[in-house]
Amino acid sequence: MLALLFGLSILLAAVLVIRPSQTSKALAFTSLFVLPLTVSYLGVETHIENSKQTTFCTSCHVMGKHGRSLLVDDTTILAASHYQGGRIPRDRACFTCHTTYTMYGDMQAKLRGVKHVLVNYFGKVPDTIKLYEPYHNRECLHCHEGARRYLKGETHTAEPGRMEKMRLNQLSCVSKDCHDTVHVASEVDSLPLWKPEGVK
């Protein structure tokens, strides 16, 4: 649909380039105002949707190791187990865990992405890539809260009130001795990778 609209807009603009004198103002208004702005808006939406793809995030050299860490053949690694176990959509793996599940979370995630690109081209990429803020439990609990395995987890119920602490983000899911091995990006080159058949 978008391709059709783009084609139509380009065609009408081309008509105006070739024969501006033989075009009505209504057609010119449609060709040079209504259609281009509509198509551009739809294009932005398409780009935003594309930017949620795992291949998009890992297309930058900087994120390559983080992308490969999803395939490390060790299911004790948090990101790998989520990706390989199909707990998150594989084609949206990065976005699913790294957006913030708040009202403007998606937009904030995309704005951070814009900042990353600017730093990549005009700044200095840090040697070790870190999150801006400690990982918030809200992002984990968005899927896990209420799930049977989460509720019955031995360590989750080890002491009274622990669940509430996790819910209030007072005890991090990725704190030491819990789910603290998330990506192993720095070691990924020396680790064996999972090579599934038929999975892109």
Place this chain on the structure above:
Amino acid sequence: MNAEQKRIRIAAVLVLVGLLVEGLTLHWSHPTAFFVYAGLGGLLLLFGVLLFLSTLLGGATSHPASPDPAATTKPTSSDDEKSST
């Protein structure tokens, strides 16, 4: 071709190139693609649209609805008077 048509042609060229750039970047799944989309395609398109709108508005103000030629020449003469004084 009069001045208005020339401006519309330039606007159409800008919009056309902007659309082509935007269309091409939609097939490129890379963070840079959005920057090219917005920074190059979007700007070209925006300039084209603004040029077209300014041409339309300019055309509307230079050709008022009143057919009285005195109405259009009067401000010019008063401007001349002002400038001469």
